[in-house]
Amino acid sequence: xxxxxxxxxxxxxxxxxxxxxxxxxxxxxxxxxxxxxxxxxxxxxxxxxxxxxxxxxxxxxxxxxxxxxxxxxxxxxxxxxxxxxxxxxxxxxxxxxxxxxxxxxxxxxxxxxx
Amino acid sequence: xxxxxxxxxxxxxxxxxxxxxxxxxxxxxxxxxxxxxxxxxxxxxxxxxxxxxxxxxxxxxxxxxxxxxxxxxxxxxxxxxxxxxxxxxxxxxxxxxxxxxxxxxxxxxxxxxxxxxxxxxxxxxxxxxxxxxxxxxxxxxxxxxxxxxxxxxxxxxxxxxxxxxxxxxxxxxxxxxxxxxxxxxxxxxxxxxxxxxxxxxxxxxxxxxxxxxxxxxxxxxxxxxxxxxxxxxxxxxxxxxxxxxxxxxxxxxxxxxxxxxxxxxxxxxxxxxxxxxxxxxxxxxxxxxxxxxxxxxxxxxxxxxxxxxxxxxxxxxxxxxxxxxxxxxxxxxxxxxxxxxxxxxxxxxxxxxxxxxxxxxx
Numbered sequence: 001x002x003x004x005x006x007x008x009x010x011x012x013x014x015x016x017x018x019x020x021x022x023x024x025x026x027x028x029x030x031x032x033x034x035x036x037x038x039x040x041x042x043x044x045x046x047x048x049x050x051x052x053x054x055x056x057x058x059x060x061x062x063x064x065x066x067x068x069x070x071x072x073x074x075x076x077x078x079x080x081x082x083x084x085x086x087x088x089x090x091x092x093x094x095x096x097x098x099x100x101x102x103x104x105x106x107x108x109x110x111x112x113x114x
Numbered sequence: 115x116x117x118x119x120x121x122x123x124x125x126x127x128x129x130x131x132x133x134x135x136x137x138x139x140x141x142x143x144x145x146x147x148x149x150x151x152x153x154x155x156x157x158x159x160x161x162x163x164x165x166x167x168x169x170x171x172x173x174x175x176x177x178x179x180x181x182x183x184x185x186x187x188x189x190x191x192x193x194x195x196x197x198x199x200x201x202x203x204x205x206x207x208x209x210x211x212x213x214x215x216x217x218x219x220x221x222x223x224x225x226x227x228x229x230x231x232x233x234x235x236x237x238x239x240x241x242x243x244x245x246x247x248x249x250x251x252x253x254x255x256x257x258x259x260x261x262x263x264x265x266x267x268x269x270x271x272x273x274x275x276x277x278x279x280x281x282x283x284x285x286x287x288x289x290x291x292x293x294x295x296x297x298x299x300x301x302x303x304x305x306x307x308x309x310x311x312x313x314x315x316x317x318x319x320x321x322x323x324x325x326x327x328x329x330x331x332x333x334x335x336x337x338x339x340x341x342x343x344x345x346x347x348x349x350x351x352x353x354x355x356x357x358x359x360x361x362x363x364x365x366x367x368x369x370x371x372x373x374x375x376x377x378x379x380x381x382x383x384x385x386x387x388x389x390x391x392x393x394x395x396x397x398x399x400x401x402x403x404x405x406x407x408x409x410x411x412x413x414x415x416x417x418x419x420x421x422x423x424x425x426x427x428x429x430x431x432x433x434x435x436x437x438x439x440x441x442x443x444x445x446x447x448x449x450x451x452x453x454x455x456x457x458x459x460x461x462x463x464x465x466x467x468x469x470x471x472x473x474x475x476x
Contacts, residue, residue, distance in 0.1 A: 028190075028221050034230040035187040036267070038160050040289025040300075041180025043234060047263075050270035050282040051307075112279070 058110030065101055069094070118217065126214040130156045132164035132188075134181060134291050137298035137319070137464075139171025140333065141362075145200040146170055148359050149207055159293050161187040166210050167194045174319025177298065180290050186233055191220035234266045275306040276446070282306070288453070290318055294340040295453070296461050301440065308448040315440035317466045332361045334426035335374075337460040341419045342381075344454050345390045353377055371427060378423045391416035395443060395455045405439035407459070415458040422460055432462030439467070 024030050037044050073091070080087045105111060131150045135143040146168050150157060158164035161184045169181060185194060195210045197203055213219075263269070270282035288301040303313045335358040342351035357373050364370065381387055394415035402411060410421050411433060425432075443459075444452040 029224045033189055033227075035161075035189075036230050036233055036265075038162065038184075038187055040287055041177075041184055041291040042287050042289055043183065044267055044286075046270035046282075046284045047265070047267040049264065050284055051305075053281065053307075 055110045055112070058105050058108060062102065062105050062110065065098055069098055119215075122215050122217060126211050127154060128156075129165040129211070129214060130158040130163055131166040131168050131210075132158040132161060132184070132291070133168045133170065133293075134173075134177075134184075135297040136169065136171035136173045136177055137317070139297070140336075142170040142197055142200040142203070143297075144332070144336065144358065144362065145203045146197055146207075147355070149203045151355075153207065153211075157293065161185075161291075162189065164188055165192060165214065166207075167192070168206075168210075169194070169196045172198065176318045177290055180318075183233065184291050186228060190224045190227070191217075192223070231266060273306070275311060276309070283311070286449075288449070294344050294457060296456070296464055299437075299440075299464055301444065301452075301456075303444070303449075303452075305449070310444055310447055310449070310452055313441040313444050313452075315437035315464075315467075317437055317464055330431055331366045331426050331429050332358055333432060333462060334422055334430070334460065335361055337432065337457065338377075338419070338422050338426065340457040341391075341415075341422070341454070342387075344450075344457050345387060347384070347387060350377065350380060350384075353380075366427070366429065374423060374427055378420075381423070382420065387419075388416055391419055391454065391458070394451055394458070395447065405443065406436060407439075408433050411459060415454055418458040418460065422458075425460070432460045434463045434465065435459065435461050436465050436467040440464075 037048060072094070076087065076091055080091075131146075133143060133146050133150065147157065150168070155166075161167075165188075167181070167185060167188060173181060185192070191214055193210045193213045195206050197206050270284050272280045273283045275281045284305045286303050286305050288295065288299075288303060290298060290300060298318045300316045300318055301313055302316065303310045305311070335354055339351050339354045339358060342348075342354055353373075354377060357370060357377065360370050360373070392414060396414040397405075397407065397412055399412060401407070402409060410425065410430075411418055413421075440456070444455060447455060
C-alpha cells in the first residue's frame with residue numbers, strides 16, 4: 001500500500017545526495033566564500049541588522065497572535081448562537097488574555113510609528 | 115579539455131568590469147568605459163558583480179587600501195588591471211581577457227584567498243596599533259563580548275533622530291568605489307533609518323593634479339550620463355554616453371549638437387524624470403553664496419540637470435566645490451536623493467576644505 005510513497009522518498013533522497021556529492025567533487029572550493037558586505041571600499045562599522053528596528057519584529061508577533069485567535073474564532077462563530085452566553089464570556093476571557101500581550105507591546109514602544 | 119576551453123572563452127567574452135577612477139584621470143576612465151562597452155562587456159556596480167577590476171590612473175595610498183578590500187570582495191575568477199594612460203586601454207583589456215582564461219591560476223587563487231575574519235582582523239589591527247593587542251580581535255569575536263557582534267561586526271547604538279524618536283545610528287561611507295560618483299570623494303554619513311542625519315566629506319589622497327579643462331563639453335555630457343543613470347533612465351544614459359564619446363572624438367560639431375538637442379527635447383518631455391528630480395535640494399541665491407557654488411546651480415535638481423545640457427553646448431566649466439560644504443548639502447536627504455543631488459551639481463573639481471586641513475595638520 002505504501003510502495004508508491006516509499007519509492008518516491010527513496011528516489012528523492014538518492015537524487016539530493018547525488019547532487020551534494022557531485023558538488024563536492026566538482027567544485028573548486030566547496031566552502032562558500034565569506035566576504036564582508038560591500039561598503040565602497042571599507043569594512044562596515046555597524047551590522048546591517050541594525051537598519052531594521054526591533055519594532056517590526058514585535059508588530060509581527062502581535063499580528064501572529066491575533067491571526068491565531070482569528071483561527072479559533074471561526075468554529076466559535078458557528079456555534080455561539082446555540083451555546084449562548086457562556087461561549088461569549090469564554091471568548092472574551094480569551095481576548096482579554098491576548099490584550100495583555102497588546103499592553104506589553106504598547107509599553108515596549110512597538111506601536112510607536114512617528 | 116575542449117569543452118572547458120569553449121566555456122571559458124564564451125564566459126570571458128561577457129565579463130563584467132568594475133571601473134574605479136583615481137582623482138585626475140577622467141579621460142582614462144572614459145576611454146576604459148568606452149572600450150569595455152565596445153567589446154561586449156558590461157560595467158559592474160559592485161565587486162560581487164565584477165570579474166575584472168580596472169583601476170584608472172595612479173592611486174594614492176588610501177585609495178589603494180580601499181581597492182585592496184574591494185579586490186578581496188570579488189568572487190573568483192577575478193583579474194585586476196591597472197590602466198595608467200588612456201592610450202594603453204585596449205592592450206590592457208586584451209591582457210585581462212587572456213588572464214581570465216587561465217583556469218589553473220584561478221583554481222589556485224580560489225583555494226588560497228583570505229576569508230572574512232582575516233579582513234576584519236586586518237582592519238582591527240590598523241585601528242588598534244597603539245594598544246598592541248593583536249589577539250584581542252579574534253577571541254572577542256568568538257565569545258561575543260558583552261554586545262552582540264554577528265559575524266564580527268557590532269550592532270549600532272541608538273540616538274535621538276530629528277523627530278525626537280530613538281533610532282539606531284549607522285555610520286556608512288559612500289566611498290571611493292561607487293559608480294557615477296566623483297573620483298576620490300568619501301562621504302561619511304550618519305544614517306538614521308534612511309535619512310542622512312549628518313555627513314562629512316573627505317578627499318582621499320588630496321585632489322590629484324587638476325588637468326586643464328580642454329574637454330569641458332565632454333565632461334558636462336559625462337555629468338548628464340551620471341544624472342540619467344542614477345535617475346534610472348538607462349536608455350537616455352546610453353545615448354548620452356554615445357554623445358560623450360563622439361564629443362571626445364570629433365569635438366562639438368554640428369551633428370553632435372543636433373544629437374544633444376534631441377536628447378534635451380527627450381529629457382524635457384519626460385514626466386518621470388521631472389517627477390524624480392523635482393524638489394530635490396532646491397538652492398536659493400543665498401545658499402549659493404554660502405556654499406560657494408556657481409550661479410547656475412540655483413533651483414532644484416531638475417533645473418540643474420536641464421541646465422547641464424545648455425552648459426555642455428556652451429562649453430562652460432563645471433563647479434569647483436570644497437568638501438566643507440558637501441556635508442551640509444546632503445544633510446536630511448536619504449541615500450538615493452543624496453547621490454542624485456551630488457550628481458546634479460556637476461562638479462569639475464573637488465578641493466579639500468579647511469576642516470580637513472586642520473585635521474591633517476592638527
